[in-house]
Amino acid sequence: MNAQAQDWDDLRLFLAVARAGSLSGAARSLGVTHSTVFRRIGAFEARLRVRLFDRLPGGYALTQAGKEMRDSVIRIEEEITALGLKVTGQDQRPTGTIRITTTDLLAVGVLPRHVAAFRAEWPEIEIEVVVADTVLDLTRREADVALRLGNPGQETLVGRRVGRLAFAVYGAAGLHARGADDPADGDWIGYGSAHGPLSRRLARWWPDARQVYRTNSIIAAHAGAKAGIGLAALPCVIADCDPSLIRAAALPEDFMLDLWLLIHEDLRQTARIRLFLDFMATALAADADLLEGRCPCKTRPAQA
Incomplete structure (x- = not known):
């Protein structure tokens, strides 16, 4: 369970960078530091052995592999959110x-x-x-x-x-x-x-x-x-x-x-x-x- 929670945290961080197009924007949305996002994105890519972002002067741009992962992670996020809403809705x-x-x-x-x-x-x-x-x-x-x-x-x-x-x-x-x-x-x-x-x-x-x-x-x-x-x-x-x-x-x-x-x-x-x-x-x-x-x-x- 701890490993699964860590995996989801990494996916959330990846999605935040994909949406913001920058480390600073992702850091603001997640309430963490710029250096934390930088370190964890690098470690995530190293663990997957794939480059998810091109580091450009204007920010972080998704590679083709990154785009495919983004679409999959959005579907996972939607499922988790829907499940959370249904569970919370039963809380009496x-x-x-x-x-x-x-x-x-x-x-x-x-x-x-x-x-x-x-x-x-x-x-x-x-x-x-x-x-x-x-x-x-x-x-x-x-x-x-x-x-x-x-x-x-x-x-x-x-x-x-x-x-x-x-x-x-x-x-x-x-x-x-x-x-x-x-x-x-x-x-x-x-x-x-x-x-x-x-x-x-x-x-x-x-x-x-x-x-x-x-x-x-x-x-x-x-x-x-x-x-x-x-x-x-x-x-x-x-x-x-x-x-x-x-x-x-x-x-x-x-x-x-x-x-x-x-x-x-x-x-x-x-x-x-x-x-x-x-x-x-x-x-x-x-x-x-x-x-x-x-x-x-x-x-x-x-x-x-």
Whole structure:
């Protein structure tokens, strides 16, 4: 069994290099060092007595033997993943770890207090949160649950819409005093090409807005607005709870993004996953006023 486990570890490492095309990319994806990947790939090729990669200036390219091995290893990976999903799906114990992937916005502004409440009720279940802008592949068990804005619509995923996230224009109190009440006249924190639906709406509503600072992170935009850099379109669930910000203006149209919980269909009957989904759906439904911007303390701009 130990030999078989080692063989699979070598195959996983080989596949990581094949997918990344470089040792450094494979090392990042596996959470190991560059030197570890270099050493183990060399030892793997020596043991097989075949060259799997051409070492090129731009990275590692598969040889013909490497391409054939890659196709076979992908099939093995798919079988192992499918088996793991089916076995995990039969786990009826309310114990173990739930790996959640989400964005920085939701990891900071939505999850923490609900995770705390969930663990108070189910202390034997541990939570791991992976913050990533890209959706990790649930079919390959990179995560168990995804909390996302929008539904990617993958056939093997089961989705549940659990809320809607409203946005408004916010700024530090000092900006209001300096006459930045009208968004068209104020300095702005923009998102560039990130957060596509929101960025496109902002460009349409205020095409001449002065974007003096840009970031791909809503959490970074929130920090920039607090520091007085400029106005920012922020989710009400974060900004309405921050006493250092004012809601400077509403958006010209109701702008909300759907909040989804997603899992692989084979995990629907796993006890800890089912408990977490049901808990979060109930908790976020109770948060509807906050998520949708109806928090009573911030519905009107502050007066200068």
